[in-house]
Amino acid sequence: MSYQVPSASADNPIVLRASAGAAWVWVVLAAFFAFALVRGYLGAATTAGHIGVVIFVGSCIGLFVWAAAYMLMHRSTISISASQIIYARATTRRADRQILVLDRSSGDLGVLTARRGNRTYVTGLTIHGSGTTLPVRTFDPNLVRKACRSKGWQFPV
Numbered sequence: 001m002s003y004q005v006p007s008a009s010a011d012n013p014i015v016l017r018a019s020a021g022a023a024w025v026w027v028v029l030a031a032f033f034a035f036a037l038v039r040g041y042l043g044a045a046t047t048a049g050h051i052g053v054v055i056f057v058g059s060c061i062g063l064f065v066w067a068a069a070y071m072l073m074h075r076s077t078i079s080i081s082a083s084q085i086i087y088a089r090a091t092t093r094r095a096d097r098q099i100l101v102l103d104r105s106s107g108d109l110g111v112l113t114a115r116r117g118n119r120t121y122v123t124g125l126t127i128h129g130s131g132t133t134l135p136v137r138t139f140d141p142n143l144v145r146k147a148c149r150s151k152g153w154q155f156p157v
Contacts (some may be wrong), residue, residue: 014150017076037053041054076090110127125144
């Protein structure tokens, strides 16, 4: 699979969105419940049974579709330019928008990693000594790395 970074000039930042990841769980659940709705409706012996199946399973399907749509529409973004990298967490009703910034003038880019078994995962970007870590676990690491390199950011080996 070939990864392509959106093209942008040195002045314009490249904006990446977090992956949809967990939203697919809700889509799959909605599909299973749609099947259950059909089977339950056809298997119900009374009108009250039909109504009960439609109300209960239909409301579950509605909730799952809403959850998937919400997760797809409210994703974090990372904006990479030649001078800074900006992480903006998706807004929610409970929390204000969190914006974290790494500025090139603060130093060299560092990568925080975690290990699970034999695999190493990139969990964050930081500039040593800045005290700021941008969480990048939900972003495609290949796209983040290519976008950073296209803007002149260097990754440690």
